[in-house]
Amino acid sequence: MTFINYASREINCKIVYYGPGLCGKTTNLQYIFDSTAPQSKGKLISLATETDRTLFFDFMPLELGTVRGFKTRFHLYTVPGQVFYDASRKLILKGVDGVVFVADSQEERMDANIESLYNLEENLQSQGYDLMNIPYVLQLNKRDLPNVVPVPDLAAELHRKSEPVIEAVAATGVGVFDTLKAVAKQVLTELRKS
């Protein structure tokens, strides 16, 4: 939920990166963290297992600049992608202002994408949100791999509304900031409407 503080003149918003295990959610955050100037970001917190799988969430605060005299701060979170961490995923969606679904473009991960997207819709509903009404971006990640599903097929399968669809290679940064921009823009536009 957006938090507007008139005393410190700040707007704080929460964006959650969702998607199946190993689709590149943490990699998105890691790239944003590595490419942002130190004064614009806080620490990247990763609650991960010993094998670097997300256990609870990754978190990084990012300051984008000022709008009408208000500092805009985005809190970026990832969820753990592995199926059995569903209780944790639900918790992280609380108070969300925008969602990025990171899809793994590889053929063999198609079922995992579909399952995770259903899971997102369900978990949003359990928190009182509707995917159709919240700022949302679909990122098609790992486009550099040889065994990827063609973009139109992937988009046709995973598209839910008129959300922006962005091709990405998160490991090298392709599409990472375009994705963030697309979701942040919708969040701020939503604020204007409210």
Next chain:
Amino acid sequence: MADTPIVMREQQYHQIKAVLAKLRLDSSARVAFLVDKDGQQIAVHGDVSTLDTTSLASLAAGNVAATTGMAQLIGEKEFPTLSHEGERESIHISVIGRVLLIVVFDERSSLGLVKLRVKQASVELASIFEEVIRESSKKETAEASLFAEITDEDIDSLFN
């Protein structure tokens, strides 16, 4: 969006800061800190020069969310307070409606004293926050229209 944004006015902010300042003094704590349940920092009082308050806010919210999840699994609504005691530094977290009051303290204080003072401060903070929530849900105040004036150019300029 399901929730309306929380909007905090300057006066309410200063009221909260005053409660936190008193709490910190009365409990001999290092830091008294208020965050919302989503991990957004609201106000802080004390020595935070060596403390990453943004990370602390998100982790405390995650901690409370996880323990609330556990509480529900065993048939409780939530665990209203959490304490973590370390060798030198300790943390006490209490849930006050939609916000969390976090107190960081060391050997100059004690868990008993912190709990007592937190209980007193919670009543004041709860009433200030009721007002914040009530005013946040009011439609179209003069300040709210400020955001209606945000243009596409304003938003684009953030990414240049």
